[in-house]
Amino acid sequence: MGIDFNRIAIKIGSNVLTRRDGTLDITRMSALVDQIAELHKAGIEIILVSSGAVASGRSEVCPAKKLDSVDQRQLFSAVGQAKLINRYYELFREHGISVGQVLTMKENFSTRRHYLNQKNCMTVMLENGVIPIVNENDTISVSELMFTDNDELSGLIASMMDAQALIILSNIDGIYDGSPTDPGSRVIREIGQDKDLSSYIQTSKSSFGRGGMLTKTNIARKVADEGITVIIANGKRDNILVEIMKNERLRMKDKGWDCPITPDDNPSSLIPNPLNYTRFIPSPEPVSSIKKWIAHSEGFAKGELHINHRATELLFSDKAVSILPVGITDIIGEFEKDDIVRIIDFNGKPIGVGKANCDSSQARETMGKHGKKSVVHYDYLYIE
Ligand SMILES: Nc1ncnc2c1ncn2[C@@H]1O[C@H](COP(=O)(O)OP(=O)(O)O)[C@@H](O)[C@H]1O
Ligand SMILES: N[C@@H](CCC(=O)OP(=O)(O)O)C(=O)O
DSSP: OOOOOSEEEEEEOHHHHBOTTSOBOHHHHHHHHHHHHHHHHTTOEEEEEEOOHHHHHHTTOOOSSOOOHHHHHHHHHHHHHHHHHHHHHHHHHTTTOOEEEEEEOGGGGTSHHHHHHHHHHHHHHHHTTOEEEEEEOTTTOOGGGSOSSHHHHHHHHHHHTTOSEEEEEESSSSOBSSOTTSTTOOBOOEEOTTOOOTTTOOSOOOTTOSSOHHHHHHHHHHHHHTTOEEEEEETTSTTHHHHHHHHHHHHHHHTTOOOOOOTTOOGGGOOOOOOOOEEEOOOSSOOOHHHHHHHTOGGGOOEEEEEOHHHHHHHTSSSOOOBOGGGEEEEESOOOTTOEEEEEOTTSOEEEEEEOSSOHHHHHHHTTOSSOOOSBOGGGEEEO
């Protein structure tokens, strides 16, 4: 399979863009923009997911009275997002590159129509040489329906836009095999598909971050399972993006793949990258666009299909299997045709999601019967 990085998503975390006192780190921002401009000029399409709205607003306004966390988020992000996008606009303009702002919310991924509408918006931007700069619309997002953090959002965007790679920039070199503060811990450079990382991840997160390393790891695994290379690296390191792309290019060349980086790259300067970063090995199996959407729709599931032992076994076999009524033992909740439903195995464990082929009452009528139409067709089924 030939792989090249001609479309990538880059997520810049709050901590990369903010100084210790919470103010926007313009020097860092400018350095990252220079690198993105270099990649853009080399012909790589880039979608930027940037945090930093709340952090940059915090230093801008001094609330008249004590605010609760929702009011704070709304006030700071309203002021901070304007400041953030204005900075990006100015910095990219120095390189002659146009940028556009995309503010989104979790609900915007809930129906296929909304999903495709967003995809279309960003596709048109890319086709016209415009770099989309995406952030959650924190001002009007409802707390319970928010993304865990921008790592989750960046995973959705990378998947939706069929990016070949997602680079998550944080304030740490990658995922450590122990506490990052322990001098004996090392960055794990490559993570295979079945590697369990739960014992390594501490619940700590950086001062301005929302989700922590656990969400990064979970989202990275999910996105890599869809065939997208995911890299977690330190956005505070000089020239990190360009170095990562050079290193990845070297790796691909090694395997006989082609990957455009900078047109004036001097091959002699392409020594193996001494930098630490964590790379999630992508699944070699391509995942269709609709399955990618379904994979990220778990939060919108309207009901549950409980399946028996045999159906569970078949779903994990190499065969392309749909969920037939005969394998269903219980149906929980009410759903319409085309709604997302959760698939629960015989042990009560959620194992995937799918788009229902019929509504819940029709599904209940055929449950347990042979020779009936599938309740979830294989093409609309995503097993984790
Ligand atoms: N095993 C680990 N390896 C690396 N970082 C870890 C690990 N366990 C916990 N962390 C914490 O995760 C933090 C990064 O996540 P987060 O605060 O969400 O950053 P961001 O704002 O960039 O998204 C690190 O600063 C570190 O404190
Ligand atoms: N939308 C928020 C992002 C908050 C957030 O989740 O940040 P991060 O910890 O960097 O993923 C902002 O711009 O401040």
